[in-house]
Amino acid sequence: MLDETDRALLTLLTANARMPLKELAGRVGLSSPSVSERLRRLEERGVIRAFTADIDPARLGYTLQAIVRIRPLPGRLHLVQKLIEEIPEITECDKVTGDDCFIARLMLRDISHLDRILDGIADKAETSTSIVKAQPVLRRLPPLG
Known part of the structure; x- marks a missing residue:
């Protein structure tokens, strides 16, 4: 299951997959290492499949x-x-x-x-x-x- 922080991270990354880790951490109120670990776990679980560019x-x-x-x-x-x-x-x-x-x-x-x-x-x-x-x-x- 996703908690509130995971949902916030996914929402932010959907809007901008290139958002710097430091900015992500600031927006969700965690340290950069904590956000990095959460993202790693989301990838391992297959929730995050890729970080992509949106091309017109x-x-x-x-x-x-x-x-x-x-x-x-x-x-x-x-x-x-x-x-x-x-x-x-x-x-x-x-x-x-x-x-x-x-x-x-x-x-x-x-x-x-x-x-x-x-x-x-x-x-x-x-x-x-x-x-x-x-x-x-x-x-x-x-x-x-």
């Missing part, structure tokens, strides 16, 4: 995002999953229940970029695509309480 895809030329629902053709599930794992423009993918097996988020330069990617899986799966207009909720932590 549009600044890298990816001006379009799409959500693609993917339904492999019979007998092609493992082949399609391997293909999905190898497409670098797929930045997130969930294997789901229901009619579709996978729901993927793609970062794209334009519509023709989407066509090229989908053409590569068309003989192995059916797809249904939605273009992302906006992201009113960016990736965030679930409630920590």
